[in-house]
Amino acid sequence: MKKIASALLAVVMMISMAACQSQEQSQPESSESSMPQSQTNTQPESSIAAPEESTAGNRILIAYFSLGRNAEYPDDVDASTSASLVLDNGQQYGTTEYMANLIQQNVGGDVHMIQTVTPYPTDFDAVVDQNHAEMDAGTLPELVESDLDISQYDTVFIGYPIWATNAPQAIFSFLSEYDLSGKTVIPFCTHDGYGAGSSYTDIAAAVPGAAQVLDGLAIEASDVAGGAEPVAQWLQEIGMDKKAEENVQAEGTAITITVGDTVLDGVIYDTALAKEIEEYFPLTISMVGFGSREYYGGVDFYPENLEGGQKTFENGDITYCEAHHNMAIFYAQTDDPVLSVDVIPIGKVTSDLSIFNELSGNVDITFALAE
Ligand SMILES: Cc1cc2nc3c(=O)[nH]c(=O)nc-3n(C[C@H](O)[C@H](O)[C@H](O)COP(=O)(O)O)c2cc1C
Incomplete structure (x- = not known):
């Protein structure tokens, strides 16, 4: 049939x-x-x-x-x-x-x-x-x-x-x-x-x-x-x-984000704040997980260009937070962004984000311009 x-x-x-x-x-x-x-x-x-x-x-x-x-x-x-x-x-x-x-x-x-x-x-x-x-x-x-x-x-x-x-x-x-x-x-x-x-x-x-x-x-x-x-x-x-x-929006200068042995791709935006922070690349930050949605860590510089703060994020966002004086990578929960302070997106991780689900404790993360 x-x-x-x-x-x-x-x-x-x-x-x-x-x-x-x-x-x-x-x-x-x-x-x-x-x-x-x-x-x-x-x-x-x-x-x-x-x-x-x-x-x-x-x-x-x-x-x-x-x-x-x-x-x-x-x-x-x-x-x-x-x-x-x-x-x-x-x-x-x-x-x-x-x-x-x-x-x-x-x-x-x-x-x-x-x-x-x-x-x-x-x-x-x-x-x-x-x-x-x-x-x-x-x-x-x-x-x-x-x-x-x-x-x-x-x-x-x-x-x-x-x-x-x-x-x-x-x-x-x-x-x-x-x-x-x-x-x-x-x-x-x-x-x-x-x-x-x-x-x-x-x-x-x-x-x-x-x-x-x-x-x-x-x-x-x-x-x-x-x-x-x-x-x-x-x-x-x-x-x-x-x-x-x-x-x-994800277009910008290509960067790498090194997490342990894994090198992720990303971009840093063409904004005044991002350009200011790019000056410190390669930049290694000791980051720690928070809320199953982000890895964040303090920085020892004080940028001046602080426009564009927001209380939302997209998964993959690399942000700077003036209030907590830190940078973060958001990897989950963009559908439910419960942020109490403003973050300013300065770039984006464009590789698969699943590695962040597998990390635990403090981890050194290095941001560098891609070669
Ligand atoms: C082997 C074969 C089987 C097909 N079967 C169907 C079908 O079941 N239903 C249909 O509507 N078209 C069918 N078509 C037509 C194609 O789906 C259609 O021409 C398609 O647009 C061709 O796209 P392509 O040029 O990218 O290959 C068939 C075509 C071929 C060669």
Whole structure:
């Protein structure tokens, strides 16, 4: 019965993909949706797109799988006749890749292409057959090795085309290879009219340690080229537009925060107080935990620029407190910030914060400019 349903779905898919092709053909080239330069390469890459362009403090990863990037289409393939490519300003994109880029335009972050070692066939029926075989056998196709450091991110978008009402097996390869514990996971997908299927549920089940799995967005392939507005609206609905603002705030000069043997990444802001304190780097402070939310320690200098005090904090904030004459790193409880005195954010720890849960007693923490 399942086989018959699958075969029927494949037939329906072929018809709907033919429909999709003619719609793509009639899509005008959009100048509004022009993609960032780093995304315009039509050749598959094996790693994060342009990792050197990542800004310090940028903690959003947009990982995607797209057939257009995982099948060996000839270089001169015509996007207007291919089901799995979107044409924009003369550049060809995988459908899901295009959606990944729309997300990046809104929230920033790094884009990572998930690529299988063995490319998929370019023939639709052959991909359908291979996918069914992989699903039936629970195969996790091997992924191209990459230098992706997942610990650098606290929010991970996972993008994919719907294959047989689920995510392709390569997505589950990615989820089993990279540890998304403690991270916010956000699925998004493209499809040919049948929606996200069981993909959201199965992805959530594959990341049991995730801090949260937010509502996904599914866009029909024929609507992806005009998807800027629905993507922006969805990001607003799930609160990711605020996250983008935090990212901008997290931009500054790259620093390291050394806690015992562990070196964390961070930034120090471009504010008068932060610049004043940066003068004392490398700065080692004996810090102690308080309230399961912060490590703090006294300093022996008296800064003059003390604007911007607040009684709230974000996890990862590095702050100076005039009243207690100390610096602190906040690592938990941003949802319930019960501070009795003002703190002034001067920077942010951008690495995973879980180390602070494991510390006990006094610990020397060194703040230094990154080399
Ligand atoms: C093997 C295979 C199975 C598919 N199964 C479905 C499906 O179950 N439901 C659906 O709506 N679209 C299905 N599609 C269509 C793709 O989800 C759709 O074309 C998608 O936008 C392609 O994205 P990509 O270019 O990023 O690969 C299937 C496509 C392929 C190749």
